[in-house]
Amino acid sequence: MESRLRKVIVCDPDKCNGCRICEYVCSYVSEGVMNIKKSRIRVVRIEPFLNIAVTCRKCEDPVCVKACPRDALKQKPNGIIAIDENKCNGCGWCVEACPFGVIRLHLGRRKVIVCDYCEKYGSPKCVEYCPKEALKYVTVDQAGRELSKKAVKILLEER
Amino acid sequence: MLLRILLRLGEVQVEFIGRFQELFNSKSMRVDVESETSLLSLLKKLGEKAGFDVVSHFIGSKGELMEEYSLIILNGKAVNLGKLSEYVVKPGDKVVLSPSVAGGG
Amino acid sequence: MKGYAGRYLTIDLTRGKTVIDRVDEYMAINYIGGYGFGARALYDMLPNPAQIDPLSPENVLIWWTGPLAGTISTAGNKYSVFAKSPLTGIFGFGISSGLFASELKSAGWDGIVFTGRSEKPSYLMIDDDNIELRDASHLWGRTTWETEEMIKEELGDESFVVASIGPAGERMVKLANITNERNRQVGRCGLGAVMGSKNLKAVAVRGTKDVEVADIESLLxxxxxxxxxxxxxxxxxxxxxxxxxxxxxxxxxxxxxxxxxxxxxxxxxxxxxxxxxxxxxxxxxxxxxxxxxxxxxxxxxxxxxxxxxxxxxxxxxxxxxxxxxxxxxxxxxxxxxxxxxxxxxxxxxxxxxxxxxxxxxxxxxxxxxxxxxxxxxxxxxxxxxxxxxxxxxxxxxxxxxxxxxxxxxxxxxxxxxxxxxxxxxxxWAAYELRSLQTSTLGFAVSNRGADYLRSGSYQVDVKGQVDRLRLDRSRGKIVYDGENLYAIIDSLIICKFTRGIFKSVDELAKLYTLVTGLSMTGEQIIKAGERIHNLARCFNIKCGISRKDDYPPPRAFEDPLPDDVVKGAVIKREEYDEALDGYYECRGWNKDGIPTKRKLLELGLNKEAEEVGVEA
Incomplete structure (x- = not known):
């Protein structure tokens, strides 16, 4: 799949209020438990005003894959990062390499975890459960277009 | 007629709070009423003037009372939404449309 | 049973000793969590509360979450804190939210009980099973916001969630609160002063454990x-x-x-x-x-x-x-x-x-x-x-x-x-007394003093369901129903802002069952609410509370409101007495506001019936 057609999870920081419902849902979808520390999407709150949820961006030529010394990470054609748990030994090079800090070590096992976009459901559950529609599952192009619209609206309304 | 304009006779003063300010794009409005009318008719009349279903903010589509959503104050008294057609509104009355009270975390 | 961590910590601050106790199914079903657990613990741990100076080491400071904390339950991440209040001298209780409750549950704890008094300023660190009372001398005098930052920095992880007192709590100001995550407070009853009296500056929690849910698919x-x-x-x-x-x-x-x-x-x-x-x-x-x-x-x-x-x-x-x-x-x-x-x-x-x-x-x-x-x-x-x-x-x-x-x-x-x-x-909170009279009855009979959060009885006033400028006997039932419901909301613990979205009390029971796996009906859970409310009242009776204390301040009776819209509104004493009688009657308490043995036994409060209950 062409990378520009890849859909990613984007978060609107104006709408995100840091409720962490995405984290609770993700922990269930990913591991069948309630434990936000096991979520693949992470809410970042910087006091007093900034809130945003971040997860894997399905980068082109992803640095996490490149950084792995054991060849445990592969990017699938749909952009999702697949982790071969037999090869991963939790060294954490990929964690350091990811510019968004969204590939992380699992709490219990010494393996890394990353968002798989709820492959088994077809679309990400965090987006479905986000109460404020801050999370969207769109292509980067679409996200850009939305932002342009928003910016233009603000500009013209302020005039 | 002149007297009527001077004294604003025949009019009910309706004030808006919160969401209703935005919906009506105004903080208040005067509505002509001939003589006595029910609060329900007044709301319908307001709806015709403003171009949206005002009653639906108080009574849901299944007839349920939207008490957690909206409230009406008629001459300083809180209105029981279950009896909208029983309240009588007459010229000179003051009506307030407001979101309901938000209490208790 | 799921939902609960199933255990709580008791920390003797005087000796620096820690004990772990279990939360059992009997507690869960009868007292739910939060308010219920707090009322049970306070009643049991302070058998002679009238003799306890709230700011002495003899007072206890009790923190409880409920079964829902740490799960995805709608607005269900809240914790509650209890002590004999230094402000009121009776049942002291406050609730806060944010992430603290979820974190505490994830660390594997339903609650924390503090007894005694630390010799020097300390703060408690809970890192899953690792419990440590740490020196807080360098934090003493700091604001709540500074304290949070400094503790996170010191522990080397921003994901610690901190609840702390400010300089007011340290100085035992009777209005002192406990703050977590900057904006969330256990506000009322001066519980921050109790924390200060124990030389306890803060509690910092980090949890990594799974919170077990009975029927996770249906819950979602x-x-x-x-x-x-x-x-x-x-x-x-x-x-x-x-x-x-x-x-x-x-x-x-x-x-x-x-x-x-x-x-x-x-x-x-x-x-x-x-x-x-x-x-x-x-x-x-x-x-x-x-x-x-x-x-x-x-x-x-x-x-x-x-x-x-x-x-x-x-x-x-x-x-x-x-x-x-x-x-x-x-x-x-x-x-x-x-x-x-x-x-x-x-x-x-x-x-x-x-x-x-x-x-x-x-x-x-x-x-x-x-x-x-x-x-x-x-x-x-x-x-x-x-x-x-x-x-x-x-x-x-x-x-x-x-x-x-x-x-x-x-x-x-x-x-x-x-x-x-x-x-x-x-x-008194920000609800006028004379122009919301059902509300005033609710405030005045509340277990923690002038309180809008114990029954929400202002609602009938502002919804035009009653004449809010007068009182009658029927208002007692409104307050009674509100109190029992709110006792459950505060025990589960969920935010009261969600009360309008539950179709019935059966849905509250359903939420409880999906999370805990313990069967519960709407009727049973409301009964638990009544039990909890009566238990807290029994604690207050032991503190000397009776009918005389269930009255609003004199201004309610003596100073008619001057404002146009409610001109002259004032509470008539005989109407108030009548409404209060109506309330006691619903409660099954005597004319003096003391629970009867019969009511307490009906609720399974046998010890309380013995110690506090009156014949009729």
């Missing part, structure tokens, strides 16, 4: 439905303007307290309304963990004290604003910031400063006694100055106000007791 479906309802009309008022939406409504209804409850309207209400605030001061709306509503409106001051930041809700706004005659959102934002960082309850603080302003204007407090502050209504600088002094117990004024309005008015005398707006020593 149910929560998806509830969360969807939370975007509907019943919660719109919280989402858009936040609770300050009340300012204009209350003003129109003549129930917005102003000038220390001398009036029920405020001539500058527009300037401090939720509508105005959203336009000019709200910089961000944030949510507590797991909450689909998001009501927390974080303000930033624009001109005066530009840059000051605080989360402003209706109660804080009304009491620090109109009740002190203040018409500036900048000053209100700054006032809340002072209270939050130095660590006092905004409701009680706004109430007691309002009282002092009335004293000053009536010549009861001289300028000498206000430490030279020109404590007129409407003087913003004077408000801020008074608040700082209160928080730090500074000067004559600070040490007076730090005692709370009941004690302060007893010290000052000269008739100032007549307009000390409290019940059982807890300052």
């Amino acid at each position: 479906k149910f929560i998806a439905d509830l969360n969807e309802r939370c975007q509907g009309p019943a919660t719109e008022k919280y989402r858009i303007y936040g609770t300050p939406a009340n300012v204009l409504v209350h003003n129109k209804l003549g129930c917005l307290p102003s000038y220390n409850f001398q009036r029920g309207t405020f001539e500058y209400a527009e300037e401090v309304s939720g509508e105005m605030m959203l336009k000019t001061h709200v910089k961000k709306i944030i949510a507590c963990a797991g909450c689909p509503i998001a009501c927390d409106h974080v303000n930033q001051a624009r001109e005066a004290y530009a840059g000051s930041t605080s989360s402003v809700d209706y109660e804080s706004l009304a009491l620090l604003g109109p009740n002190c005659g203040i018409r500036s959102l900048d000053f209100i934002t700054k006032a809340v910031e002072i209270c939050d960082t130095l660590g006092v309850d905004t409701i009680s603080a706004g109430n007691v400063v309002g009282w002092a302003m009335e004293c000053y204007e009536k010549g009861i407090l001289s300028r000498d006694e206000t430490d030279g502050i020109d404590l007129r209504f409407g003087n913003g600088e004077a408000l801020l100055d008074a608040l700082r002094r209160l928080c730090l117990r500074e000067g004559r004024l600070g040490s007076l106000l730090a005692e709370g309005v009941r004690r302060a008015s007893q010290i000052v005398g000269k008739g100032s007791e007549k307009f000390a707006m409290h019940c059982k020593g807890l300052e």
Whole structure:
């Protein structure tokens, strides 16, 4: 799949209020438990005003894959990062390499975890459960277009 | 007629709070009423003037009372939404449309 | 049973010893969590509460979550704190939210009980099973916000969630609160002072464990439905303007307290309304963990004290604003910031400063006694100055106000007791007494003193379901029903802002069962609510509470409201007595407000029937 057609999870920081419902849902979808520390999407709150949820961006030529010394990470054609748990030994090079800090070590096992976009459901559950529609599952192009619209609206309304 | 304009006779003063300010794009409005009318008719009349279903903010589509959503104050008294057609509104009355009270975390 | 961690910690601060106890199924089914667990623990741990000085090592400080904390349950991440209150001398209780409860549950604990007193300033670190009482000498004197930052830095992980007291708690100011995550407070009853008296500066928690849920698939479906309802009309008022939406409504209804409850309207209400605030001061709306509503409106001051930041809700706004005659959102934002960082309850603080302003204007407090502050209504600088002094117990004024309005008015005398707006020593919240009379009955009979959160009985008043300017016997039942329901909401613990989205009490029971796996019907859970309420009352009876304490302050009976819209409104004593009788009758208590043996036995409170219950 062409990378520009890849859909990613984007978060609107104006709408995100840091409720962490995405984290609770993700922990269930990913591991069948309630434990936000096991979520693949992470809410970042910087006091007093900034809130945003971040997860894997399905980068082109992803640095996490490149950084792995054991060849445990592969990017699938749909952009999702697949982790071969037999090869991963939790060294954490990929964690350091990811510019968004969204590939992380699992709490219990010494393996890394990353968002798989709820492959088994077809679309990400965090987006479905986000109460404020801050999370969207769109292509980067679409996200850009939305932002342009928003910016233009603000500009013209302020005039 | 002149007297009527001077004294604003025949009019009910309706004030808006919160969401209703935005919906009506105004903080208040005067509505002509001939003589006595029910609060329900007044709301319908307001709806015709403003171009949206005002009653639906108080009574849901299944007839349920939207008490957690909206409230009406008629001459300083809180209105029981279950009896909208029983309240009588007459010229000179003051009506307030407001979101309901938000209490208790 | 799922949902619960199944265990709690007891920490003897005097000896530095820790004991782990189990939470069993009997406790779960009969007392649910939160309020229920707190009432049970306080009653059992302080068998002779009348003899306990709340600020002595003999008092206990108890923290409980409920079964829902740590799960995706709608607005269900809350914790509660209990002690004998230094402000009221009775059942002391407060609830806060944010992420703290979820984190504590993830660390594997339902609750924490503190006994004794630490020799030097300390804070408790809970890192899953690793429990450590750490030195807090370097944190003493720091604000709550600084304390959070410093502890996270010191422990090397931002994901620690911290609940702390400010300088007010350290100085045992009777209005002191406990703050977590900057904007969330265990506000009422002065529990921060109890923490201070134990030399306990903070609790920092990090948890990594799974929280087990009985039927996770069904829970997720149910929560998806509830969360969807939370975007509907019943919660719109919280989402858009936040609770300050009340300012204009209350003003129109003549129930917005102003000038220390001398009036029920405020001539500058527009300037401090939720509508105005959203336009000019709200910089961000944030949510507590797991909450689909998001009501927390974080303000930033624009001109005066530009840059000051605080989360402003209706109660804080009304009491620090109109009740002190203040018409500036900048000053209100700054006032809340002072209270939050130095660590006092905004409701009680706004109430007691309002009282002092009335004293000053009536010549009861001289300028000498206000430490030279020109404590007129409407003087913003004077408000801020008074608040700082209160928080730090500074000067004559600070040490007076730090005692709370009941004690302060007893010290000052000269008739100032007549307009000390409290019940059982807890300052009245921002609901006018004379123009919301069912509400007033609810406030006055509440287990923790003047309290809008124990029954929500103002609702029938503002919904026009009763004549709010008078009382009758039937109001007792309304308060009784509200109290039993709210006892459950506070035990589960969920946010009261969700009450409009549950179709019935059966849905509350369903939520409980999906999480815990313990079967529960709506009828059973409401019965538990009644049990919990009676248990807390029994504790209060042991503290000396009876009918005489279930009355609003004199102003309710003696000073008719002057405002046009509710002109002349006042509570008639005989009507109030009648309503109170009606309430006791529903409760199954005698005329003096003491639970009967029969009622207590019916609720399974056998020990209490023996110790407190009366024959009839």
